[in-house]
Amino acid sequence: MTPPFGRVLVANRGEIALRVIRACHELGMEAVAVYSDADASAAHVRAADRAVRLGPPPAAESYLLIDEVVAAALSAGAEAVHPGYGFLSEREAFARAVEEAGLVWVGPPPAVIAALGDKLAARRIAREADVPHVPGTLEPATVDGPDQVAAVLAAGREVGFPLLVKAAAGGGGRGMRRVVSADELVLALLAGSREAASAFGDGSVYLEREILPARHIEVQLLGDAAGSVVAIGERDCSMQRRHQKLIEEAPAPGLGETERRRLHAMAVRMGSAAGLRNAATCEFLYDRDGAFWFLEVNTRLQVEHPVTELVAGLDIVVEQFHLAAGRPLSARALAAAEQAARPASHAIELRISAEDPARLFAPAPGLVTRWQMPSGPGIRVDTAVEAGDRIPSEYDPLIAKLIAHAEDRPAAIARLRRAVAEAEVGGIQTTLPFHRAMLDEPGFVDASELATTWVDAHWDGPRARAAAVRAAALAAGLAALAGDRQDGQGAAPSDAGTTGQPGGDGSAPEWRMGGRALSMDRWPG
């Protein structure tokens, strides 16, 4: 088959840019990278056939510059632009600018991005498509006058408390407020609206019932230019913390074939009603009574798309390129859709981020001194990091996706257990210890406690870390007593104020890689 395009600009960085560039090369297309000064020698730049500098490290001065990215595509002779996820991927203005420059946008049309990016408009589309949306208002809730206040209070009582105030243009929890009683509603609306206005330039907020406990289940959709939309499988992304996903898997555990068909059909109705093309994801909450509630549609490639790829047996990015070139849904995509309600294998993804799970997942950027990722049967690692890289503080903390694929869920969990034990990361704290713990957590292992609230309710980072502190101290102490010196001959730190470490001034850590291997079966001397 002829390549869909000759040359593609990838408007992103990190693992997703590399992943898209790989798909370009497998399709016989050239890839053009863009980069900020923080990424001049990054993996995605090295992998691309050419690269264009955008600006200084802050995203607002580089990866978020619509005009510069479009100019880069034009100057590099690209025919199409793939946005990845994050950055400009869901900005209607960017998609439109790409198309107006005569380039092909690899994603849903700008009008669809706009319609679904407005959460209220998306809820109205759901109502028209007979897809149950989370109960709440369908128009902005405003409190500018006494009449409106009375109306909002009535709407709040109808939705029921506790409820959520959410931003129509929202995402990532901004503008969101949890309201437990009518007394708090007006203040929460004002605060949420103010925050939404400053974050998105649009202060529209609305009310939504808080569905607890709930699982987050989303459906991967593909659509072609003729208007055909198919679902190729669903993912469970319930293990999250404050709306940031930590673990994702496909298929969603515990769903029966009938339930799965019903879910996929709702997502397809939603996609068709919105005029979806290319790839998107339709998100739902799944409550304890087995009901699905429409949440929102993401009009882009998702971070967690690999789990669906592994179970459905196709490459979603490759499909995106074919669809963007105007081709109909591929035989592979149609076969995957046919099989989607009867998944034959299981895949789980762990999002490894530069965050500290003992400090409320605070960001932990820094210099990666050691980086050894697992491999072997059924393991896929999507990353753009290597030892010696500095994880910049300007961008998202996601540094790798560790994905296991196996015949069923228990086998996938067993595979991940051995894989996380193979991982070696030094220099920065990552979320790996959280993932290690989850793989031994009974409520996760038997899927009985999957819920969006699980991590906040149950994860105790400092407690999980305590055994490691003891082991680290013991190991360091044993090494010191054994004479842990560069020449392998020394002794424990001396009584003198300084310990005579050559070059050890604290600013430029010296490495001690050359120490001889020594066994501590018996104490020396």
Place this chain on the structure above:
Amino acid sequence: MSRPRVRPPTMITGPTDAGEPALRTPSTDARAVRIGVAPATRLEGDPAFTIAPPPEAGPGTSAAAAATAADGDPLLDGIPARARLHRFDGVRARLEEEGPAGSHRTAVLFGPVRVDRRRGTEVREVVVEGWRIEVELEPERRAVLRERARRGAGAASMGGPVEVRAIIPGRVVAVSVAPGDDVEAGQQILVVEAMKMQNELRSPREGSVERVGVAVGDTIDVGDLLVVIR
């Protein structure tokens, strides 16, 4: 995804000198080493350990300690620890421990060693089951002297200045206090944006702001002095 997320208030302070281990019975062995968690990765309540080689039999050795010497077990906080460290190379090692529930093996990664001249300790990164912990080592005898000195100084000037330093790199997006301001424990001092999240830094204790070392827009690195609270 491309917009800053707001993190709920998080107490991110340090490294301060809070959280020093409680006074302990010092080991009498001159070779004993004190091991704690270095300020950069310390959490409140992290313990410190004293590790000593197996006691040598001789005058002054207690019967209990002499008995352990036969096994060649090191003493961890004075108790024989059935622990061995197998080093594969300069980085990778395996800690083997015998416990009541059987033997336990833990993979260990050693990072580089550096010297913290301010604290006079050797600091090295140790990664255990994904947890990156910077441990600091110093001779037990010196640790005891230092603790005594600290206690003396603490008694003389209760509430001496606390230096609040950055434990994450990022950009200062808000400074909420100025020199001379009174602050309460837990009050917001400044906001640091890192990895698209806003991290609120709060005062570790009550006092008055003596100095503010950063301004809005500054890029900060780990260890930079942010404020001094007296």
